[in-house]
Amino acid sequence: MKSLLSLAWLGVFGVLLSPAFAGEPLKIGVAGSHSGDLAPYGLPAKHAVELAVSELNQKGGLLGRAVELIALDDVCKPETATNVASKMVSEKVVAVIGHICSSATKAALSIYREANILVISPSATSPELTLEHQNPLFFRTIPHDARQAILQAQFAVEALKVKTAAVVHDKGDYGKGLALLVEQELRARGVEVLLVEGVTPGAQDYSALIRKIGRANPDLIAYGGYHPEASKIVAQARKKGIKSLFISGDGIKDPSFLKIGRQHAEGYYATSPSDLSLHPLNQKVTDQLKAKGQVPGNFGLQAHAAFSALAHAIEEAKSTDPQKIKAELLRLTTQTTLGPISFDANGDLTGAGFAVYQVQKGEFVDLHFSPKP
Amino acid sequence: MISDSGQYFLEIAFSGLTRGSIYALIALGYTMVYGILGLINFAHGEVYMIGAFVGLIFASLASLLGWGPVSLLLVALASALIWAGAYGWSIERIAYRPLRQAPRLAPLISAIGMSIFLREYVILAQTPDFVAFPALFERLPALPESLDGYLQAAELVILMVTLVVLSGLFGMIKFSRLGKAMRAIAQDREMALLLGVDTDKVISMTFVLGSGLAAVGAVMISAHIGQINYNIGFIVGIKAFTAAVLGGIGSINGAALGGLILGLTEAFATGYVSSDYEDVFAFLILVLILILRPAGILGQDRPEKV
Known part of the structure; x- marks a missing residue:
């Protein structure tokens, strides 16, 4: 009863606050983990999209129609995600913002693909989603995992001019996955990889x-x-008199690396997501979310950007035909919380992404490296 | 002149010996306790970790007084030795002595509980993060050039200190009253008690000694590596326990030998095969030796007491 009443209130406010809309509402899905262990990843994304939608509706909606959000919870489980996707299809959504986890996204895409629904994920980073060209209507507003590896290889070859390299990893999912991608990218650019070694985290020393x-x-x-x-490896290497350059991913970009590595960390290179906190739109959305007692979380800003790009494309396409929206997405550059973004032919983000940092005088300094096109 | 590959071989050997010395120092604690009580002291790795923290605290305090690197190292070693010894003594009193007559499983569970307790205690009382250990070895004078290619000053110090400590321990166990009492208890606790050996005191001293040795190893390797956290005792503890089993648990010489063999195996596996296989080779050696000699290299096959 209570929920019905509040629904009624919402309706009243809706009528009072928004301009009158003609025709059917334009349905957009937002799917992800809205409950369970991984809710901290999915909920902020949902909240950010809700914020963007209410703002858009106050400005007159899309194509003269109100935007209606269909939010469904997949708990980041592939089996639930396929159910969610089927439900989205039966709701006849124009596009879906989501899903959150790579595995769930992959499962859901098999349904969306059949139904010709455009999908933009704010957070699924598994490279295969775009790179295997299975999903022509899939986009994402987060760089995929291989991006970081590619950037490291580009930086090593173009800026550092290295000819030989050793690849070391910690045998873990993140570390090994990244290191092997780096190895592949280095080899592809003609760098001779002399060694590939794995270390046991927590081992006493790595002197051998x-x-x-x-x-x-x-x-x-x-x-x-x-x-x-x-920090252990670089310190031991420097003490041994090894002058090789070091590069790592975002896993080392942490204040404690500087604290523990001390003078040995000087000159260490690291790739890590670009710092967007100074971007004005980013700040505005973060403040608005905080005013509602919500947080942008890890993927809220990416979700907001995904919706902005989608709305922009629908507006320009003057249609809800997924192929036309896709063409516009590929053509347009949209001002978003992530800065100006556009997409490449695979559906991956260009523009916002990773940056190369170097430890200089005990701090990570952005080198503003941009690879040759 | 030694050829390039010969030099590489020696470098890897020194890496292995350094690592093996630390394993040996810790393995002695496991093996002495096992020899006397038939108990595996799972909290031993945590005593090692606490030794490193105590060394860090006292070395930092002493460095405020402007002491030189050698005296800082001595302060760290001495404080860690005493402090960890006190921990060893208390652990035995609190967690093991009340269970002396209990079934064998009870002290084992108590040991695991103590291990978890100590780790959580350090997280709460100190920090869950990594902390930088003062680089006590970096300011040591450089080695003469003829040695410089093979090993670092820090490794030489670790090897020398281990050698001195081990010779002292072996001498003590062979000749001193306490050492004789320890061996007597290891052979037959009840008989030793009947002959007037204060077994409780000797057992306490065994824990103090073992803990002190682990702390010495902890301070030296931490000063070399430069970082510690609450978890450093875990993997090293498992490896040292492996070394003790490898050498023959209960045998003092076996623990030292097992530590060195394990350290060398790991270093050569890394140096000549791949560091991915470091642990594979370490445990392969263990399996092979236990198949050939189930009691370990120097362990004695004792019939199970009923």
Whole structure:
């Protein structure tokens, strides 16, 4: 009863606040983990899209129609995600913002693909989703996992001019996954990879490995993993007199790396998501969410950007035909919470992404490196 | 002149010996306790970790007084030795002595509980993060050039200190009254008690000694590596326990030998095969030796007491 009443109130407010709309509402799905363990990933994304939608509706909606959100919870489980996707199809949504987890997104895409529904994920980073060209109507507003590896390889070759490299990882999902991608990208750019080694996190010391690397004497050591091992390895290498350059991913970009690595961390390179906090739109959305007692979380801003890009494309396409929206998405550049973004032919983000940092005088400094096109 | 590959071989060997010395120092604690009580002291790795923290605290305090690197190292070693010894003594009193007559499973569970307690205690009382350990070895004078290619000053110090500590321990166990009492209890606790050996006191001293040795190892390796956290005792503890089993648990010489063999195996696996297989080789050696000699290299096959 209570919920019905509040629904009624919502209706009254809706009528009072928004301009009168003609015709059917334009339905947009938002799917992801809205409950359960991974709700902290999915809920902020949902809240951010709700914010964007209410703002848009006050301005007159899309194509003269009100935008109606269909929010469905997939708990980040692939089996639930396919159910959610079927429901989205029966609701006849124009497009879906989601899903959150890569595995759930992959499962759901098999349904959306059949139904010709355009999907933009704010957070699914698994490279295969776009790179295998299985999902022509799939876009994402987050760089995929291989991006970081590609950037590391580009930086190593173009800026550091390395010829030889050693790749070391911590045998974990993140560290090994990243390091092997880096290895692949380095080889593809003609760098000779002398060694690929895995270390056990928490082991007493890595001196035998350091000596092995010292003997191979690579120009670059690419380490995939987190900061405790990275600082241990770089400190031991420097003490041994090894002058090779070091590069790692966002797993080491942490204040404790600087604290523990001390003078040995100087000169260490790291790729990490670009700092967007100074972007005005980012600040505005963050403040608006906070005013409602919500947080942008890890993916809220990406979700907001996904909706902005989608709305922009629908407006320009003057149609809800997914192929036309896709064409506009590929053509347009949209001002979003992530800065100006556009998409490449795979559906991946260009513009916002990772940046290269270097430890200089005990701080991570953005080198503003941009790879050659 | 030694060829390039010869030099590499020696470098890897020194890496293995350094790592093995630390394993040996910790393994002695496991093996002495096992020899006397038939108990695996699972909290031993945590005593090692606490030794590192105590060394860090006292070395930092002493460095405020402007002391030199050698005296800082000595302060860290001495404080860690004493403090960890006190921990060893207390652990035995609190967690093991009340269970002396209990079934064997009870002290084992108590040991695991103590291990978890100590780790959580350090998280709460100190920090869950990594902390930088003062680089006590970095300011040591450089080695003469003829040695410089093979090992670092820190490794030489670790090897020398381990050698001195182990010789002292072996001498003590062979000749001193306490050492003789320890061996007597290891052979037959009840008989030793009947012959007037204060078994409780000797057992306490065994814990103090074992803990002190682990703390010495902890301070040296932490000063070399430069970072510690609450979890450093876990993997090292498992490896040292493996070393003790490898050498023959209960045997003092076996623990030292097992530590060195394990350290060398790991270093050569990394140096000549791949660091991915470091642990594979370490445990392969263990399996092979236990198949050939189920009691470990220097362990004695004792019939199970009924």
